[in-house]
Amino acid sequence: MSVDTAPAGMYREVLGTLLLGFAGAQLPDWVAALLEDGLAGICLYGDTIGTPDECRRLVAQVRAHKRDAIVAVDEEGGDVTRLHFCTGSPYPGNALLGRLDDLAVTEQIGRDVGAEAIAAGCTLLLAPVADVSTNPLNPVIGVRSFGADPHRVSAHVGAWIRGAHSAGIAVCTKHFPGHGDTTVDSHLGLPRVTRDLDALSTGELISFRAAIAAGTDAMMTAHILLPALDPKAPATMSPRIVGQLLRQDLGFAGVVLSDALDMEGARAGRGIAGAAVRSLAAGVDLLCLGGDNDPALIDEICATASAAVRAGALTIQRIGDAARKVRALQGARPSRDLTWGQAAAAPMPSDRLAAAFEISDRARRWIDEADGRFEFITLEAPVTPAINAVPWGPAASAIPSIQVSSAHAPLPVDGGYVAVVGRDIHRHEDARAFADRAREALGQRVICVEMGMPGPDLGYADIATFGASALVGKVLVELLRGHS
Structure with missing residues (x-):
């Protein structure tokens, strides 16, 4: 799909809702062209970061094509690390921080991770994890969570956000409305959570409320099915969960970001383009496409969005509202000039x-x-x-x-x-x-x-x-x- 075949201005607005990754430490020409056409930004993965110098060169290439592009990184400061993909993380990780239960330490870790991300040229951290780890058989959350007590998790989520914000970077809390009580990895399938709203309100939602109170800039949705709230659509594609629960009931006014749409929990039965358009229609603003993309997928997303508008399943107003939210995030917390690791505190004994x-x-x-x-x-x-x-x-x-x-x-x-x-x-x-x-x-x-x-x-x-x-x-x- 091109600008000529889309409704006026729609192509650029759709691009303004997309966050994509790619392989290698060089900016592909097709991504550079999309940035100039309005692409919201890129997400760095382990194989795109390389050495600090390689990462900074890549981000400089991005900035040359779009000065205010979002540069996101999936860096949690523990087992899930992209900035230290080749060596392993120098941070303890959330579960151990929860057991230490020293909010000053957690805030410092958030500050250190934020400073390293800024030094790499990033503007958005896809962290912290606010999931409450209530199921020891969970294959995907586990030690990424601050623990099983929602009040303790809440306190540490707030501290981590304060630390990252003090470094000068925006954050995206995840995975709303809670991926902690699952036995399926949403990368590989669609988890089903059999909890009702009352149970969520006294458990998982406590930590997400804390993230909102701490000023999280964005909220990442989970590809999980909550039949008590929506028996048909994963949370990422559910107006009941995104529009009503997150926006209205919890009062979140920031950017709603999808978890990667190349995950099976999102794409199964509908493809990435179908998942993207359904997520956008449900109230998601920024669509994370994952790390393996090509120009054909972007064309397919734009064409699917155009078809959805013609069919009445998606409105141009919703696309525009999402793009405006994303543009506000692009200028939310400008990065500073730091050396990688410059702001790191002394190692904990x-x-x-x-x-x-x-x-x-x-x-x-x-x-x-x-x-x-x-x-x-x-x-x-x-x-x-x-x-x-x-x-x-x-x-x-x-x-x-x-x-x-x-x-x-x-x-x-x-x-x-x-x-x-x-x-x-x-x-x-x-x-x-x-x-x-x-x-x-x-x-x-x-x-x-x-x-x-x-x-x-x-x-x-x-x-x-x-x-x-x-x-x-x-x-x-x-x-x-x-x-x-």
Whole structure:
């Protein structure tokens, strides 16, 4: 679709609601052309950031074509990191921050992450996560949440936002109205949440209200089905959830941003273009398209929007209102001239972070008996696309480790001490089976270290770190070596 075939001005307005990603650290020519035609902005992913210099060059290319383009980054300061995609995050992550429960620390982390994002040229952080982690079988939220207590989550969400704002960057809180009580990853399917509005009001919605009170600039919707509110449409495409619950009931006046529309929870049965137009019609202002796009998709979205206007399913006024909201966000918090990492605070003492771990008596005895002489076995299991292939745990510090991906992998036979490290061990059959074999064969010489969200009975968590960032991995190594 071109300007000539769209209703007057509509092509540019539709482009003004789109946030897209692309592969590589060079700005594609077709994206440059779209920026000049009115594209709202870009979203940086791990493979587009590269080194700090490469990232700054890329953002400079973007700015050359559209000075006020939104440059968003999916940086949460923990297991989900884009700015530290190649090395692992130097921050503890939300679950551990929630356990520390020091709002000043959380605010400082928000400030540090915001300052690094600004130094990279970004204007919008796709954070913080306001989901309440009430389901230990959740495959996608887990340690990304500040915890299971909605009031504690609320306090830390507010602190994180204040910190990021003090650095001078806009934030997008996620994933409204709450992705914490799901057992399906919306990247791979459509989760169903069987909670009514009363339950949401005394649980998940508390933290989103806190985000609004703290001045969150944007709110990201979740691709989840809430039959009690809308039995047919995912939250992102539901006027009842976006228009009534978020806008009217909670009074949110900022930008509503969709989670990536290339996720199965959004695109299944309707495609990305269909999901985009339905989301726009439901009240979403800024449409995140994900990281793998091409000119044909943009044409398809514009053509689908035009067809929806002709059919009465979408109005030109709604498109214009969305584009105006997005333009306001483009100038909301201008970035400053910072050096990457310039504003970072002094590292938190390892012993303070380790004090927030869950450490069993068995593990404490193991640490004493091993006396720093042990080997790591790392259980490799599938991770959500949100985390992706980021270095994690002890391996992020180049600590030698035996990588295991099968329940039947050989066990050490030298009679030494072993620490079996994994993420969400209780959710993965092969990981559980290997841990069971190791315990049976090695007895007191082995411990299991859970670096994801532990199961409800801590059955595979002699130590639970509540996060697997590079920083947490370093603290774990120091603890096991008796230095913490």
